[in-house]
Amino acid sequence: MNWNRTLLWGITLRQLALILSFYSVAALLYNLALCISERPWSQDSLWVDFWQGLPRIGLDYLCKLAFTLPVWYVLFVRLRHVPLVRRVGLHLLFLPLYIVGWQVVYYTISDGLGLGRLRGTGIVWDTYISTLFYLVQFGIFHAYSYYRDHQRHRIREAELRELAVQSELSALKAQLNPHFLYNVFNTISASVPPEQEHTRELLADLSDMFRYQVRASRTEWVPVQDELTFVRKYLDLETARFGDRLQVRLDVPDEVLNLAIPPMLLQPIVENSVKHGISPLIEGGEVRVSLHREANALLVEIADTGAGMRTSVGAGQGVGLANTRLRLEKMFGGELTVMANEPQGTRVAFRVPLRLMAGEVQKTDGQPATQFVVNP
Incomplete structure (x- = not known):
């Protein structure tokens, strides 16, 4: 099985498996914690309470996952190029929407199915625990996203260094004796009859283009004006070929x-x-x-x-x-x-x-x- 295969929105099969595993472990631990807290008054064994609570807890975390997906999509897909500080600040808006939406859907379905849930002042615990879960899971998501971007940046830097080395080697190969080529261009230009001044200008443009390419191979940035001058000389040569x-x-x-x-x-x-x-x-x-x-x-x-x-x-x-x-x-x-x-x-x-x-x-x-x- 190819665990690195991309499914949707850039999510790989491995990442999906990790998310489902995280939710499964969180749901099982939460159910176990509830069963242990009910020991003083429960008449059933811990094992019976654990299995009876699975449908309710499963529905709880399934609803949490359903409301997590749109928040994750906005923050990590649509706004992935927005600075991290601004995306973290958006949680002030998304967190209350997440809690209210989850409670409405979860309480409605659980009441309809008769699964039972916290009521009255007990709803405060649902809100508190769900808020903690939201913060923990998105803290993990942001940490993983930062780690992945950092790794990509390191790989990009390594590839850039490799490209720079290759470019330098190519430039060295092309610079066997640039002054010899400049002199050749000047010699050819000088041999052109005066009545063929346009040909002389084309040779000068070609010489300038070669000189710019050699210089450009030694630097990472140039002024826009220099780059445009190079483009105009190239277009002058093409215009001489294509005419009108x-x-x-x-x-x-x-x-x-x-x-x-x-x-x-x-x-x-x-x-x-x-x-x-x-x-x-x-x-x-x-x-x-x-x-x-x-x-x-x-x-x-x-x-x-x-x-x-x-x-x-x-x-x-x-x-x-x-x-x-x-x-x-x-x-x-x-x-x-x-x-x-x-x-x-x-x-x-x-x-x-x-x-x-x-x-x-x-x-x-x-x-x-x-x-x-x-x-x-």
Whole structure:
């Protein structure tokens, strides 16, 4: 049996077995404690009282489990990205709802079945014990969730270190003699006749792209402005190939230019849009790169009006998307969203934690957004 198989909401078979075991043990111990406390006046043996109380206690804890599930779902599934302190504070709301809902359902069913229950002032004990049980079980849930997140964070850090080592090795292999390649580019550019100035500019763009890739392999963050410059040079080269078939629009406010972004994060997605979206269409289309600042993140959207997704929306296609998705997940647990663009094409979006480059002062004077249009 595969105990790590996921059943629902990320719950594995092993976790479900542990939860049911916890409830079973808690119910049996509670029933035993009640039977022992009834010894002074009970006329039956401890064993008889224990078996007679099982249906009532079973119903009690079954109702508790039924009201625990929605609270657990809200706190650990829907709000799993909310800070722990805020989620713990929500128990001030959920605890009274849990107690009142459990009492109404449990008392109604037990009265209907004639199972017996505490009445009068004895209800205070039901409320007290149920409150303790709620606090204990969710204390365990929060502790386990924290432990699991900590383990995932350690695994992510280990994988990031491995990726960093692999990237460094790849960079070393690619840097056998970068100055030799720069000199080759300059030599070729110098040999181009003056009347072919556009070819000379393309060679300069290619040389700058190679230089940026080498520099980017040595750092984890670069200014947004540098990353956009690299993307624009790539698009200039593609525009020389596609001509009027490729239209490009960059929607980038000046206020985000000094923010930090992992290098080589935009270009693979832009390349994916050109290769899979624009290239298959005879009439071509537009690629739009949009960067905007949110409260605590930099929102990046890259959309095209090309052929659209051939697979299901959100599945992604191409090595560029797969690599970017992996980098976002490993670096800061980010997600890459791929969806259909309107009226046609594909739109890719992700968020990067807000971060200024060291030594930079961000502009906050409300300057208008910078608009670049290639082949309008």
